[in-house]
Amino acid sequence: MSDALTRLRSRLEDVHGLDAVTLLLGWDQMTFMPPAGTLLRARHLGLLQRLGHEKLIEPETGRLLEELRPVEDSLDPDSDDAALIRQARRRYEKAVQVPPELTAEMIWAATESMPIWVEAKASSNFEHFLPALERNLELRLRYIECFEPHEEPYDILLDDFEPEMVTAEVRRIFDEIKPELMSLIEEQRGREVDDSFLTGDYAVERQVALSREIVDLLGTRPGAWRVDPTEHPFAAGAGIDDIRITTHYYPDNLDSFFATVHEYGHGLYEHQIPRAIESLPIGTGASLGLHESQSRLWENLVGRGLPFWRFFYPRLRERFPEQLGDIELGRFHAAVNKVQPSLIRVHADEVTYGLHVILRFELEQEMVNGRLDLRDLPQAWNAKMKEYLGIEVPDDARGVLQDMHWASGSIGYFSTYLLGTVMSVQIWERAAEDIGELDELIERGEFGPLREWLGENVHAHGHKFSPQETLRRATGSTIDAKPYLAYLKRKFSAPVAA
Amino acid sequence: MSDALTRLRSRLEDVHGLDAVTLLLGWDQMTFMPPAGTLLRARHLGLLQRLGHEKLIEPETGRLLEELRPVEDSLDPDSDDAALIRQARRRYEKAVQVPPELTAEMIWAATESMPIWVEAKASSNFEHFLPALERNLELRLRYIECFEPHEEPYDILLDDFEPEMVTAEVRRIFDEIKPELMSLIEEQRGREVDDSFLTGDYAVERQVALSREIVDLLGTRPGAWRVDPTEHPFAAGAGIDDIRITTHYYPDNLDSFFATVHEYGHGLYEHQIPRAIESLPIGTGASLGLHESQSRLWENLVGRGLPFWRFFYPRLRERFPEQLGDIELGRFHAAVNKVQPSLIRVHADEVTYGLHVILRFELEQEMVNGRLDLRDLPQAWNAKMKEYLGIEVPDDARGVLQDMHWASGSIGYFSTYLLGTVMSVQIWERAAEDIGELDELIERGEFGPLREWLGENVHAHGHKFSPQETLRRATGSTIDAKPYLAYLKRKFSAPVAA
Secondary structure, three states, rough: OOHHHHHHOOOOOOOHHHHHHHHHHHHHHHOOHHHHHHHHHHHHHHHHHHHHHHHHHHHHHHHHHHOOOOHHHHOOOOOHHHHHHHHHHHHHHHHHOOHHHHHHHHHHHHHHHHHHHHHHHHHHOHHHHHHHHHHHHHHHHHHHHOOOOOOHHHHHHHHHOOOOOOOHHHHHHHHHHHHHHHHHHHOOOOOOOOHHHHHOOOOOOHHHHHHHHHHHHHOOOOEEEEEEEEEOOOEEEEEEEEEEEOOOOOOEHHHHHHHHHHHHHHHHHHOOOOOHHOOOOOOHHHHHHHHHHHHHHHHHHHOOOOHHHHHHHHHHHHHHHHHHOOHHHHHHHHHOOOOOOOOHHHHHHHHHHHHHHHHHHHHHHHHOOOOOOOOHHHHHHHHHHHHOOEEEEEEEEOOOOOOOOOOOOOOOOOOOHEEEEEEEEHHHHHHHHHOOOOOHHHHOOOOOHHHHHHHOHHHHHOOOHHHHHHHHHOOOOOOOHHHEEEEEEHHHHHOOOO | OOHHHHHHHHHHHHHHHHHHHHHHHHHHHHHOHHHHHHHHHHHHHHHHHHHHHHHHOOHHHHHHHHOOOOHHHOOOOOOOHHHHHHHHHHHHHHHHOOOOHHHHHHHHHHHHHHHHHHHHHOOOOOOHHHHHHHHHHHHHHHHHOOOOOOOOOOOHHHHHHOOOOOHHHHHHHHHHHHHHHHHHHHHHHHOOOOHHHHHHHOOOHHHHHHHHHHHHOOOOHHHOHHHHHHHHOOOEEEOOEHHHHHEOOOOOEEEHHHHHHHHHHHHHHHHHHHHHOOOOOOOOOOOOOHHHHHHHHHHHHHHOOOHHHHHHHHHHHHHHHHHHOOOOOOOOHHHHHOOOOOHHHHHHOHHHHHHHHHHHHHHHHHHHHOOOOOHHHHHHHOOOOHHOOOOOOOHHHHOOOOOEEEEEOOOOHHHHHHHHHHHHHHHHHHHHHHHOHHHHHHHHOHHHHHHHHHHHHHHHHHOOOOOHHHHHHHOOEEEEEEEEHHHHHHHHOOOOOO
């Protein structure tokens, strides 16, 4: 290995190590940290992010990247080293555009906004949150100005969450999806699906055991995972052998189960990154969208499918005989797939979910392009909820204040949820084609072949390529809404078992 | 504030922040980390230590310290700023003597030694551990050579754990203690104390509740502490509002209770550091010895005293009526103070404990001065156990392999346990004098006055002064074994309640 490459590698290992420790500290904050430690934690997270950023933008990084140009050209573009140099160059060239003071200001503003958002949501008081939101947006607009003009200013924000994806492409996909979802919802409106038995006495300690059972069943290497309770489920961890997923146990429903399966998908992506690249910035998921494709695949394509429940329903019933003893498989499967427009994105079903995302993406366009005064955001939100989902929003806590993303400064993030959902169907269909009899395997509780297919075709690439290139390598195609729409129609236009 | 001081402060905040995150990652490793994450964790700990070290020894630190000499001279030496500059200078001047490669080698050797020690202890095979120990010792000897010659080479190691303490002083104190402890043990040899009821069915979940009860009772600010199970109890945490203590629950005895009270003492020290210095290197305990004075004070002077048990024994009995229902207070108190030479340091009583430490201190002298071939270490250990405690060591697992310190490279650490125990009595007696009626307060379960006295007289100084200067400010005297020896004689020469 060239000396410059060795030095770049070791520098990037430091950057990635700081990222990994940051993730772990975030996990700790949301699971076990004593609440009084919040302010100090914000300071420590800021420190780690700053040190990583400094390490990345030091002139030495630029010098090494310059020196490595001929090396890069001589390498197989698919090799780890070529990918590492390519990705480092991309990240470096973005990072050096941004003055460290602005980076620090953005981190600090987000830190300060979070508790204000918590208060505002608790009291459903948008006015209380407004100044913090204005500040976060203003900083993002200053961030955009650091870069050469793009086709659309929003492109710059989006690129941080979904590298090399542009706004126009997202708009094209979402415009294709929106009317189809709305008509599917219309179609469902008459249907009566009984899901009353999903609410009831679901003892938390039995749900805890269930979460562990399903994670073990879907499959992990031993001694490498944790499942812990938290407020808003997420997946984190420090590396491929230290995967931490979280879920939220409600004593009166089974939502924790689907949250666990969802987070399993995220965890598995990081768990199956090749050991050779685990300590490098290319040793992680390629984007938020591709990450979401993995969580959605396990949650929806596996975890809400009939084959899965044919296998797993007897086990679930055994754990909750009082609630489910009288409920047949068909009724249970219909209930967990009930389409019902509702207020909260994270609880939305497969069909309505997309419209929650599209609404946010559209509002972000207006915000970033200055076409919407932030004071009018609740009205704009509520109008779209009415238009897309036919729902009246009773208060801002269950409306515009429901998500933490804007409070944390993450403007441009939401679309990745739907992009990931779209990609999940493309990946699922290709996996089914390659594996053959995937439904039958799942019906027998055999998840190994799917896990391995994902490992070889998606996870093995880590962040070596752009998300779209990764998807192309896995499926032969870049993002395409058609399989997703066809899947929804097949699943939800068919007569529902009752 | 001068610009140089502002810059030094911010630099030292980074160093201290990295130390705090390191502590937290250590806590996570010993409590919740999936076991497969061990290797990666070692890498991340190494990264944080290296970044902190680099930040400290950068030439800019030296320049700032030079520039600040006149500022330092003009400041009140008791002020936070003067203490910060003083301590930074001391730390910087030590750190720059050591080549970063040696620092990295020491961290790495310790990381590699730990699992080897675990295996060696499990199979009681000293030979298996020997090469790792040789390597750690050799690196420490190279470390010593980095510095100007001291009176004794061991001084340099000791100074890292107990700043400004010298070997000759420790030897003087230990030589004063050793014959007294041996004669106290001799005196106890005939006594029969029944402690059979301390072994039995002590349900772990009741011990868990007990640990929380006692920590709340001794007193903390709300929402700032955690108590978690681990293998070897320790205290850690990220700062004054994020204190994490650990304990080990055995299903057949009450050791967890005393471990919790011990760790409470460590936790309280960090918890009561003044907010104004919490983010700086002076915002922590002054030394391992002074830290141990706090844990020993709560464990022994409070937690094994009759006033405490007059108050607390009814509560304990209520939790374990099957075990303790028939046992009177006097018998219980005698049992938890039983003197009995035994193999394992961490389980030793107040009288024999000191000899376990002295033995290790003496062996370390031989090791560092090259007077002992490491191959002969088990024999030397066993001979001293026989001489000091009259005990035959049946195997190395319960002998020379019992502690992890040498595996982690911590040669020079052990003496701080006994130095701390000695200081705990000095501090206790001065607190009792200042507070008045301390026994009566404790008998009523009122721990606030003691907590506050410690806060004002010990904890408030953080690491602003050397440990001995801190002790002098708290008690009017530097370290002195007489109060400790008088206390032991009073307590253990008196006829024991039976």
